[in-house]
Amino acid sequence: MLIFGGRSEYGTSGSLRDSAIVGGIANAIASNVAMLSPQVVRKDSKGTVVKNDKLSRLLNMRPCPECSTYDFLYRMAADLVFTSNAFAVIFWSDDYTEVERIQPITVGSHRIFEDEDGNVWFRFIWSYDNNEYTVPYQFVIHLKARYNDKRFLGTPPDYDLGRTLDLLNTTYQGIKNVIKNSASLRGYLKYNNFIDDKELQQKVDNFKSAYLSAENEGGIAGLDNEFEFKEISQQAKSVPTSQAEFFRSDIYRYFGINERILDGSYSESEWNSFYESTIEPIAVQLSLEFTYKLFTERERGFGNMVIFTPNRLQYASLTSRASIGQVLFDRGAITINEYRELLYMPQIEDGDVRQISLNYVKATDQSLYQVGKDGTPIKLEEPEEPKEPEEPEAKGKIRRENNNAKIE
Numbered sequence: 335m336l337i338f339g340g341r342s343e344y345g346t347s348g349s350l351r352d353s354a355i356v357g358g359i360a361n362a363i364a365s366n367v368a369m370l371s372p373q374v375v376r377k378d379s380k381g382t383v384v385k386n387d388k389l390s391r392l393l394n395m396r397p398c399p400e401c402s403t404y405d406f407l408y409r410m411a412a413d414l415v416f417t418s419n420a421f422a423v424i425f426w427s428d429d430y431t432e433v434e435r436i437q438p439i440t441v442g443s444h445r446i447f448e449d450e451d452g453n454v455w456f457r458f459i460w461s462y463d464n465n466e467y468t469v470p471y472q473f474v475i476h477l478k479a480r481y482n483d484k485r486f487l488g489t490p491p492d493y494d495l496g497r498t499l500d501l502l503n504t505t506y507q508g509i510k511n512v513i514k515n516s517a518s519l520r521g522y523l524k525y526n527n528f529i530d531d532k533e534l535q536q537k538v539d540n541f542k543s544a545y546l547s548a549e550n551e552g553g554i555a556g557l558d559n560e561f562e563f564k565e566i567s568q569q570a571k572s573v574p575t576s577q578a579e580f581f582r583s584d585i586y587r588y589f590g591i592n593e594r595i596l597d598g599s600y601s602e603s604e605w606n607s608f609y610e611s612t613i614e615p616i617a618v619q620l621s622l623e624f625t626y627k628l629f630t631e632r633e634r635g636f637g638n639m640v641i642f643t644p645n646r647l648q649y650a651s652l653t654s655r656a657s658i659g660q661v662l663f664d665r666g667a668i669t670i671n672e673y674r675e676l677l678y679m680p681q682i683e684d685g686d687v688r689q690i691s692l693n694y695v696k697a698t699d700q701s702l703y704q705v706g707k708d709g710t711p712i713k714l715e716e717p718e719e720p721k722e723p724e725e726p727e728a729k730g731k732i733r734r735e736n737n738n739a740k741i742e
Contacts, residue, residue: 422474
């Protein structure tokens with residue numbers, strides 16, 4: 335039986351999953367994080383090598399049996415928005431040499447412990463089956479947001495947004511009451527004769543069905559001396575939409591998002607700003623966490639890492655795509671098919687080749703254009719000197735005698 339010391343941090347799943355506005359924000363952020371592309375690379379002095387091994391295929395296709403890469407990243411980002419903490423458990427092979435799957439988990443509660451030997455453990459109740467599990471913290475991909483006052487955990491947004499959400503809900507309730515009051519009492523019927531309550535209610539129902547329904551297009555009622563109708567004038571109350579807008583904007587700013595990102599009406603520059611301020615920090619955290627948890631110290635020393643990159647040009651205008659794509663294509667940075675993809679064109683056969691303009695050359699290779707490959711200088715042919723133009727043949731010879739010119 336494993337006995338833990340007193341040093342631990344405990345957290346719950348939070349309560350923001352019931353908020354419609356936070357749910358919309360989580361969907362917008364998670365949808366963009368889910369489109370990041372994981373790559374397993376090795377960077378050393380010789381350059382960068384993009385791997386296509388088993389780990390790379392697992393991360394790019396299906397980290398676990400029930401989740402595609404898109405689903406996996408979406409789940410992690412959504413949990414990060416709701417609770418400021420997102421978890422995924424790494425399952426290794428029996429000899430701990432290969433990753434079999436990476437399982438994202440939504441927890442009902444969780445606790446991170448440090449034992450007397452300094453080993454850190456992660457105990458959680460999985461919301462899927464409500465069972466409790468304990469795993470080494472080294473086997474857990476853990477993303478944090480608003481990481482400030484605790485050692486292991488990010489601070490849930492419930493504390494910061496609780497008052498704002500309460501005020502927003504109160505505002506919505508006020509709007510609801512205004513709408514309800516608009517259909518309240520319009521007037522009353524005054525009866526001149528005494529009748530019992532049951533008969534009175536029957537006469538009121540008859541009056542409403544006859545004169546206050548949509549079928550009374552003329553808007554005129556006929557009354558006898560038995561009763562009279564007294565109208566009650568009410569002043570319409572304005573709907574406090576500006577207050578609701580203020581509270582929503584406060585929540586948007588907290589998560590680094592705005593209304594245009596949510597409804598898809600953003601411009602190219604607005605999306606770039608949203609990516610740099612909100613999506614890129616999550617991509618950096620994913621890269622660092624995956625690299626540290628999936629590779630040993632020796633493997634990291636050889637330059638192995640996992641990076642998460644976006645296709646930022648997918649949100650650019652066609653004009654920007656064409657302009658940037660032309661520059662990248664001329665320098666051999668992208669293939670023909672990648673260039674066509676930027677222009678919303680289908681790929682072609684034999685299009686996965688890079689081409690480069692001969693106007694550019696590596697700085698280290700420029701000498702090859704001045705000397706031969708074997709190191710001998712290239713002999714350039716000397717240009718022929720231009721001949722002096724011949725004087726036109728004179729029709730006659732000029733002979734000078736005693737300073738007198740004579741033509742022969």
